[in-house]
Amino acid sequence: MESIDWENLSKADRFEVWLMEMEDVLDRFIEEMPNGLDLDYSPQSLIRLEEWILNQYPTVGNILKEHEKEKLDSLVRYVGQVYRKELAGKWMIQLDHPKKDPFYGLPVVYFPGKNVDEISPHQEVITCVDRRRGDFLYTMFHNVKEENEQESN
Template sequence: MERYPTTDEISLQRETHTVDGYARYIGETFRKYLGGKWIIELDNPKHAFYNLPEIKSEFFRDCPLSFVIASTDRRIGHYISDILKNFIDSE
């Protein structure tokens, strides 16, 4: 939260590699706990995460990059872990 005070800051081109690393880490963590695999939707350009990596499991499908950006907007340090805990608890 200190590094990215706004979603505009996290979206800058110079941050691409760092943000990609965050998304990969989050995605692998979700995959570890929820199962599933990485997918990229290429068949439907109207899909919300068209051409972006997603994690898809039996009961979960989402784009880790969206969690990174949303956590910057929400400004709480436990936003992503709360999402993961909610999915684990719902199993």
């Protein structure tokens, strides 16, 4: 496989490559994770994943270290894919208005045809480490699911 010259790609093109690599990156991630996590893209898997995250990363600083960059990316992808698969979300990235968009430059999941806020899996993963609840990712998912269902009624 030919290596990608990231330096010469626009931010939009980088995002497209990021999307194209999604399946391969997540397959490797799931394969590398402990079997007991049963990462099946279900909402319940977010509880198991968060337990693993909290055991690995005692502080936000730990998960943001340079050598954890790939693992953080995989965690973000996985959490986002749960939303995408379970709630018919779609990935996007906002590259306009950096001062107006709190998620500028970060992949987010939005819900077409719904008046529901987009979610930032990156922010959710970081916040779960900070809050250390054990059910933060699942609770956030459940809240968005309820919002989506109310929007449908």
